[in-house]
Every structure is written in structure tokens, then in C-alpha cells.
Amino acid sequence: TVTGYVMAPNGKDPVVGATVSVKGKGISTTTNGAGQYTLTNVPTGNQTLLAVKGNFKAEVAVHVGNAGVTVEAPAAKLTTKKIGVVTGSFDDIGAVLESLGLAYTEIGTHVLSEETDLDDYSVIFMACGNGIGPLDPNNPEKPEDKIIYDNLRTFVANGGGIYGSDWAAGTICSLFHDYISLERSDGKDQSLIAAVLDNDIKALLGKSTCTVFYDIDGWAMIKVEDQDNVQVDIIGDPEIENDGGKVTDKPLLVELSHGSGTVIFPSFHNSEQITEDGMKIIKHLVFSL
16 A cells, blocks of 8 residues: 655645556556545555646655555655746736746747747646737737637647636637637626535535635626536626626636646636635646646
8 A cells, every 4th residue: 555645846735636646557546635645456666656637747756565564655746847827917826836836937929929839838827917818810900819829729739728817718718719708797896605516626625615705896707608528616606796786606617628638717816815715726726737
């Protein structure tokens, strides 16, 4: 028996739902809400364990002794290829990455418009208020839109991950209009108790609800267009502006699969007023890409 943990590079934050396998032996399991795993029937001798979650992975060496003895493996700290961040006005996803021990590079349209430049990256984060806006690949007056649109669709199809929060919905929904669309942008500033539908997030939080906070009016709500390829992780009944009451069953966090890659859109972000639940979820989402 081999036990251990899969963690962020900081060695503090657990990675939930990571697959851990013994290389070449056909033995695997997944991590629980604490990032812990247990492998049984591992052959004796020197073995290599491979931990994978999305585009992130790590290998650790372990020596397995006599049967009946449990071995504690070194922590597997997940890393990935280059991470790109398109900075924004209302969100600082870079601060989250730094807290996890992950390095990143700030990028802009000069990188997104060059297909070969994207080959160096595995994950791209688009912060709220990044200034790119909706992309129209059919607008002859903005030929760069088609270039960025084609590059990013191909990037995800080939296994890359894209994360965009709140007002990045304009870009994300135009890129993946066949999966999700922007329904409205009149969410009210509020603290909201929402239902968690994703099992990994439930395991991470230890409950089936979460508290998220919206610190500014006018946040974006999306609509699911492709039920087969979009997974709703969190759903809620938020209030809307101008005393418009509540709207029900709105997706607040979704993940979509396009080709071999993943796109994640949370309607909330990591402002200073973020809840404990919200920060745990955002850190979890980083390793889901």
C-alpha cells in the first residue's frame, strides 16, 4: 500500500480529483477532498508514481518494501508548461497563481494573434476587464479578431485550457458561442449561497453549498447552449439590479470541453472581498485546466 498527497507547488493547497498511477503497472486511483490518495497492490521495489490533473502533472519516486507495510510517498507537487495571463481591471488571477507557487507570463493580443507563440503555453487566464472584448471572426474591419479566434479555438482543441471570469464572458462566449452565450450583465452586488453540483468541489469544501460574493453590480450571467459538452458546477438564484428581484437556476460556474481541451468560466472573481469558499474553488479550478 502506498499513500500520499497531490498538492500545488506551494505544498499547502490540495489538488482534488487528480489521477495517481504507478507507471507501467496499470494501477491508479484519484485524490480525495484533502488531496490524499491510497494505492493498493503496488509491486515491491522502486516505483514511479505519476500524478495528473488537467495539464498539470508530477512524478515521484517511491520504494515499496514488504507486503503489509504502508509506504508514505513524497508529496507530488503539480507543475505545467508555460502559463499565460491576460491581466484585467477587476481581477488579479496572477495573485492566486503566485499564492499556489505557480509562475506565469503576462500576455496580450501580440501573443494570442501568433499561432506559434501559443505552442509554448498550456493554460491561459483571461482576467475580468481585460479589454479584449467579444471577437467577431467575420468582421473585415477587424481582421485580428479572426486570427485570435482561430488561434484560441485551435489552442483548446489541441488540449490547452482557457479560464475567463466575469466580464471576460464577452470574449469567452464569442469564442465558444456553440457552447455558451452571454445572457445578461445585470447581476447585483451580493453575497450568495449557491448549490454545488460538481463532486470534486463538494469534496474540497466538505459540503454541497458554497458562499460566493459579488462586489460590484453588472456581473455577467451565461446561458448553456450545449448541454452535452458543458458541465454546470455551481448554480444559484442571484438578485439582479434595479430591484429586479431574483433569477433562478443561473449557472455561476461552468466547464466546457472542446476537442481535447477545457474552458472554465466563473461569474465571480478573486477580489479582496472573496469568500473562503470562493478562494478554495478558484484555486481548485486552476488545476482543472
